Amino acid sequence: MATPVVTKTAWKLQEIVAHASNVSSLVLGKGSGRLLATGGDDCRVNLWSVNKPNCIMSLTGHTSPVESVRLNTPEELIVAGSQSGSIRVWDLEAAKILRTLMGHKANICSLDFHPYGEFVASGSQDTNIKLWDIRRKGCVFRYKGHTQAVRCLRFSPDGKWLASAADDHSVKLWDLTAGKMMSEFLGHTGPVSVVEFHPNEYLLASGSSDRTIRFWDLEKFQVVSCIEGEPGPVRSILFNPDGCCLYSGCQDSLRVYGWEPERCFDVVLVNWGKVADLTTCNNQLIGVSFAQSNVSSYVVDLNRVTRSGTVVQDPVQDSRPLAQPTLSGPTIRRGYERPATACSKPQRVKQNSESERRSPSSEDDRDERESRAEIQNADDYNEIFQPKNNISRTPPQRSEPFPAPPEDDLAIAKEALKPSQAMDVQLPLPNRGSSDFVPRLPVATSTPMPKAEPAVIPATRNEPIGLKASDFLPAVKMPNQSEMVDEDAMSQIRKGHDTMCVVLTSRHKNLDTVRAVWTTGDIKGPRAGHSPSPRRSLWKLDLCTTVLPQIEKLLQSKYESYVQTGCTSLKLILQRFLPLITDILAAPPSVGVDITREERLHKCRLCYKQLKNISHLIKNKSGLSGRHGSAFRELHLLMAPLD
Structure with a gap:
């Protein structure tokens, strides 16, 4: 009788050297799950195809470390925010910079693309949230309300709301059309690091460093449930595409949760450390983490993970006793009303019609002339970004999932063939529904990847602009905006630093004096017949x-x-x-x-x-x-x- 093939539940896909210096941010493309963008202390944004060792392109333009990156859903635009507060948008198909946005006074901590319009939201350490119109290169709205750094921003699936999470322990919901806050969700006892909208229902999930995940009803504006007992701070969460469950990327594990009632369906051990981002593709979950200049990617086979009370039928373990599946009822909340058509992306400068061309002196034309693209992996670049037969490009979709590495440890294979005992996940939650899970040991194999120099695509910066407020939806013509060069922006950032320099200089002088006195003897030594006090001779x-x-x-x-x-x-x-x-x-x-x-x-x-x-x-x-x-x-x- 042939020995059955043992399939792994989780495994390490690859490890790459992403930057010449430390990696400071990274994000997965949510459209395909096959595109990875990384930002580094070397001020570059590098683009990778998941499970391939070579960099597709490297985008330049920032002059300080890249703190946040985000890809739009079609994966044709990428936005990156830097430590200095500047934001740059690149067109990946044209391999050129598209926009430069200036206005924040501190680090850019979070970014997100509007799902239908040509807008980008940015959250900063200066506590402000800004909504940018990419077409007009202007700030549409500034949302003020947080008192500490804004760590995460997410647009709702219908594009009408914006959710924000901040270090001030709060989650806020903003109405984009009205330009004001709809509701504030309080309950976390630590900084909130991530928020995610349910893909179908009026439901919002938030994760915090207080080791809890909270679910908020967006109709009644109240908490639905709270998941406690996370092994560490919550850094990344993701709803399943059909909304049946929520994935939480914990320290070295993946946890699968339900919220009505709050319960844990499954726990899968994955040696990914502090996972930074999650996405799903072909019924697989992809997770990425980084340490110093290295980025690692991992895969979890969702076919072998218990979700929404359903029981995973393992082909190797058909004989094991199965738990009774939990039937889920109809949704109790409203669904999002998505527009019938989506807005197109911002038009590039070069048009087919002569009447639509801009003058050679325009900023975009100048950037297009000065930008150069050195493609190292032409096949990868053309496969992902170049449309074929003059047809609009679609996100790179592949029908084949990432293959699991073969099981080479016979002992582990035999252990996997044994029926696993069902265990109840103990969560300190009221009215917790019981569910079974099977703990699985991940076997992560690491294949050394050759270190390759990334293909550099230098992108010239557009000159930053002065920003004015206007309505969000109506595309009215913006008044002439005052231009501002980098030197002026830096001089504004440096304002107020002179006082700090004076203070530090004074402290340095005082420390020199104390050090000089200290070297002469015991400054606190007691005198004979007196209580301890500074010596008069000093x-x-x-x-x-x-x-x-x-x-x-x-x-x-x-x-x-x-x-x-x-x-x-x-x-x-x-x-x-x-x-x-x-x-x-x-x-x-x-x-x-x-x-x-x-x-x-x-x-x-x-x-x-x-x-x-x-x-x-x-x-x-x-x-x-x-x-x-x-x-x-x-x-x-x-x-x-x-x-």
Whole structure:
């Protein structure tokens, strides 16, 4: 009798060196599940075909690390946001830059393409959400409401709403047409990192670092259920295309959840570490993760995963006892009303009609002239991006799923042939429905992939623009917008940094003074017969100039211990240095050059100025009652020589 072939449930597909430096972001194409885009600290966006070792193209233009990338559903446009706050959109078919969008003041944390219109949403560490019109290169709306970085943005399947998740523990739902917030969902106790719309129903899922996944009803605007007990922070979630379940990419595992009631259908062990993105293709789930400059991809065979209470029939394990499937009822929520037709993508500059061509001086024409495309893998590029027979390109769809590697471990094969015992997933949830799952051990094989230099496609940047608000849907003509070059944008970003530089310079000076004092001996050593306190021999004019501004802050503190420390320190300085300061300032000018005396005179003048500032504060507080009042009156008397 022939030995049956053992099929794996999860396996490692490949590992590639994606960038010359660390990978900072990556995303899978949701249309085909076969396209992968990565952003790196080398300021590049590289494009890959899943399970192929060579880079298809490398897009340049950003001048800072790429923090977020996103492909549109037809996988013909890609948008990338950088650490500096700039956003760039590339046309993958034409292998050129399409738009440059400027307006955010901090890192771009999240991006998403509108499913039907020519719009892109961006969320930033500056807490703002912006909606961009790619055709007009302008900001349509700015949504303000979050108080911390916006980590994830998702458009609803019908294109009417936008969901946002942020570090302020909240999820917000925005009405794009009205340009305002519809509802705010509170309940997470940690930063919310990801949100996803149900593909068919008015349902929203959100995952947080508090290790929970919450489901929100978008008709009643209330929580439906909450999945607790995740092994770590929730980084990636994905609804099954038919909406029967939700996949959660956990640390080294995939979990399959239902929400009415909340329950776990299955757990599949996958050695993918911290998975960054998920998608489905040909009834397989593709997951990608990155570490330093490497990107790894993994496959889970969904035919062998329990979903929505149905039981997986394993051809090798037909004889094992099967659990009774759970029948799912009709949906209890409304479905999305999608438009009959989708909007076309932004038109490229080069048109067939002479009347539609722009002048050679336009920005897009200039970018088209200056852009170069060096395709290293022409076959891959033509297969994915080039339409055949002048027919519009469709997303790359393949009927064949990724093949599982053959099982080469006989012991594991025999173990897989044994009937598995059903186990109930223990979730600390109220009214949890019981379901069975079969734990499976993944056998991930890693095939060394040759390191290849990516084909570089330099893309010239469009000049960034000034942005004005307009209506979302009506395509009205935008007024002339003021142009802004990169130097002006950087100068605006640098505003306010001068103050920080002054503060850091002052701190550096103070640290140098303390270090110089520290090297002379034990700065906190006690004197004989006295309680531990700074040695008087260590108090010099240099130390006084550093300490006096801090004493002034202590005297204004609301904490009693701080005020007491300030009074004690000021009294010590007045007793030791005030006579010296007044004598040096009152002495006649010296004859000749005496550098040491000039330095001492400069320090005395600085101390005198600082003491005068403090004397006004002491005078105002000398009228207080109690212990502090007497201390301030004593200091006021000691500072009388200053007048």
